[in-house]
Amino acid sequence: MKRSTKTGLLVGLVGVMTGVVWWQIPIEKRTYGLSQTAMTTDYTGLMPEKVAQINEVKKREELVAIVKEAQKAKRTISIAGLQHSQGGHTYYKDGIVIDMRAFNRVLSVNEQQKTVKVEAGASWMDVQEALAKKGLALRVTQSQSIFTIGGSLSVNAHGRDIRYGSMASTVRELTIVNAQGEFETLKRGRDDERLQYILGGYGLFGVIVDVTLDVTDNTVYTMHTTEMKMADYAPHMRSILKDDRIAMHYARISVAPNSFLEDVYTIDYEKMEAIDHTSPLKGESSERLSKLGLDLGRQGGALENGFWQLQRGYMKLIDDKEINRNDAMRSESTFMEYTKPGRVEVLQEFFVPLDEFEAYVNELQQVLPHDDKKNDVKVHNITLRYVAKDDATALNYATDDMMGFVVLLQHGTSEQSIEEAKTLIRQWTDVTLKHEGTYYLPYYPYQTTDQFKKAYPNAASVYDEKQQQDPDIIFRNYFYDNYVKHAND
Numbered sequence: 001m002k003r004s005t006k007t008g009l010l011v012g013l014v015g016v017m018t019g020v021v022w023w024q025i026p027i028e029k030r031t032y033g034l035s036q037t038a039m040t041t042d043y044t045g046l047m048p049e050k051v052a053q054i055n056e057v058k059k060r061e062e063l064v065a066i067v068k069e070a071q072k073a074k075r076t077i078s079i080a081g082l083q084h085s086q087g088g089h090t091y092y093k094d095g096i097v098i099d100m101r102a103f104n105r106v107l108s109v110n111e112q113q114k115t116v117k118v119e120a121g122a123s124w125m126d127v128q129e130a131l132a133k134k135g136l137a138l139r140v141t142q143s144q145s146i147f148t149i150g151g152s153l154s155v156n157a158h159g160r161d162i163r164y165g166s167m168a169s170t171v172r173e174l175t176i177v178n179a180q181g182e183f184e185t186l187k188r189g190r191d192d193e194r195l196q197y198i199l200g201g202y203g204l205f206g207v208i209v210d211v212t213l214d215v216t217d218n219t220v221y222t223m224h225t226t227e228m229k230m231a232d233y234a235p236h237m238r239s240i241l242k243d244d245r246i247a248m249h250y251a252r253i254s255v256a257p258n259s260f261l262e263d264v265y266t267i268d269y270e271k272m273e274a275i276d277h278t279s280p281l282k283g284e285s286s287e288r289l290s291k292l293g294l295d296l297g298r299q300g301g302a303l304e305n306g307f308w309q310l311q312r313g314y315m316k317l318i319d320d321k322e323i324n325r326n327d328a329m330r331s332e333s334t335f336m337e338y339t340k341p342g343r344v345e346v347l348q349e350f351f352v353p354l355d356e357f358e359a360y361v362n363e364l365q366q367v368l369p370h371d372d373k374k375n376d377v378k379v380h381n382i383t384l385r386y387v388a389k390d391d392a393t394a395l396n397y398a399t400d401d402m403m404g405f406v407v408l409l410q411h412g413t414s415e416q417s418i419e420e421a422k423t424l425i426r427q428w429t430d431v432t433l434k435h436e437g438t439y440y441l442p443y444y445p446y447q448t449t450d451q452f453k454k455a456y457p458n459a460a461s462v463y464d465e466k467q468q469q470d471p472d473i474i475f476r477n478y479f480y481d482n483y484v485k486h487a488n489d
């Protein structure tokens with residue numbers, strides 16, 4: 001055989017083997033959710049519980065019947081969207097769960113007024129499908145579109161937008177079924193006093209039935225990516241806030257051992273003239289590549305250094321590329337799934353005022369392990385977001401213009417591992433509180449009630465309002481029991 005033929009065969013063989021290995025990279029799906037026969041869990045599966053009844057809702061009248069029935073039977077009600085919350089927010093022992101996922105119609109899109117009216121069990125994907133056809137896009141949403149509208153409003157979510165304020169402030173009008181089993185329609189400007197408890201209210205003040213949201217144009221943006229040192233980040237953030245051309249932003253901060261909390265890269269979205277009326281929404285691509293990268297990072301040590309370098313390479317690839325607003329608000333999520341038995345990956349998020357950013361990161365440098373390869377608790381990723389001051393909700397985490405630190409961490413599921421994670425998160429929360437910061441509430445309940453009360457000084461008013469609106473505590477979940485219930489202790 002000729003030498004060139006042999007080389008060709010060898011290259012072909014390596015190609016086939018690489019392909020085979022490639023397709024073996026598992027794209028797992030977590031098993032979690034509602035179950036009548038087995039245990040009910042949420043996204044982490046860390047707090048399994050047996051519930052009495054699960055009611056899938058398709059029509060609004062069914063909600064009234066469920067609440068009236070629960071009153072008679074003296075049962076509690078919890079409300080579940082897509083259950084990406086992580087601390088038992090969507091179910092309660094021996095209670096009724098309302099499964100909102102089939103209550104998901106987009107009712108109308110008003111192009112003149114730039115609004116969308118939607119049932120609360122719809123996902124942002126459903127809403128984006130309807131808006132994209134009209135050249136419209138959401139004002140504020142998470143960086144992914146895998147959540148329901150009701151679930152997102154009930155945590156008052158945030159994402160990459162830096163111009164439109166809080167998600168709660170984009171609500172024009174909403175209808176709820178209250179604890180007495182009545183429909184109530186509440187309007188922004190007229191009913192703000194009530195809305196502040198329902199929005200960011202974790203399903204404790206009634207079922208959100210449908211909502212009218214302000215939307216905006218599906219503008220085309222150019223992405224600009226910049227590498228910088230941590231000390232240059234806050235000045236960069238201040239400068240883009242003054243620059244009206246920049247509409248969206250996020251950043252990643254290194255958690256790799258050799259540049260831990262020192263290196264940052266930023267992604268700024270600059271407005272172009274064009275509005276996209278025609279492009280189909282982007283789907284997920286290269287999940288396996290992203291999964292391979294994240295799996296490398298999960299090994300810690302030198303491989304985590306390698307993963308950071310890979311991410312830097314990716315940033316260079318997307319620099320100066322165009323993207324429309326809808327696509328910028330639906331980044332990929334499948335690659336994040338993690339299903340190793342005995343381990344779990346969870347999120348935590350901390351917020352500090354922009355003015356505290358540098359001092360806060362300097363202190364975190366002292367408190368957090370730079371190389372956690374050998375530790376049970378491992379920090380895999382920190383993304384930074386800007387979150388504008390929120391005056392629309394009572395449980396407001398953005399008490400000022402804040403920087404959010406979204407932390408992806410992994411730990412074991414044994415009691416001891418959870419205790420270790422708790423210790424680290426409580427320490428991190430103390431540092432955050434010291435810098436006038438807060439933390440996000442949809443996640444696993446690591447924080448103490450005392451930390452909750454410090455981060456949320458309005459919690460007592462939320463407790464009082466709850467006693468007034470729902471004295472029998474019909475709407476109940478573990479967030480109520482772990483935190484709100486103790487707000488006046």
Ligand SMILES: Cc1cc2nc3c(=O)[nH]c(=O)nc-3n(C[C@H](O)[C@H](O)[C@H](O)COP(=O)(O)OP(=O)(O)OC[C@H]3O[C@@H](n4cnc5c(N)ncnc54)[C@H](O)[C@@H]3O)c2cc1C
Nearest residue numbers: 081082083084085143147148150151154157158202203208
């Ligand atoms: C991978 C991942 C990425 C995330 N990224 C972001 C992010 O970028 N930004 C961000 O802000 N958050 C983020 N989160 C958190 C997420 O926004 C919240 O967990 C959100 O609640 C998820 O929506 P859901 O439909 O899954 O709500 P669920 O978890 O089902 O419900 C959350 C809360 O809302 C209540 N609820 C649900 N539907 C209704 C209703 N119709 N009426 C009244 N109450 C209701 C529930 O009772 C519960 O208290 C992320 C979470 C994960 C797991």
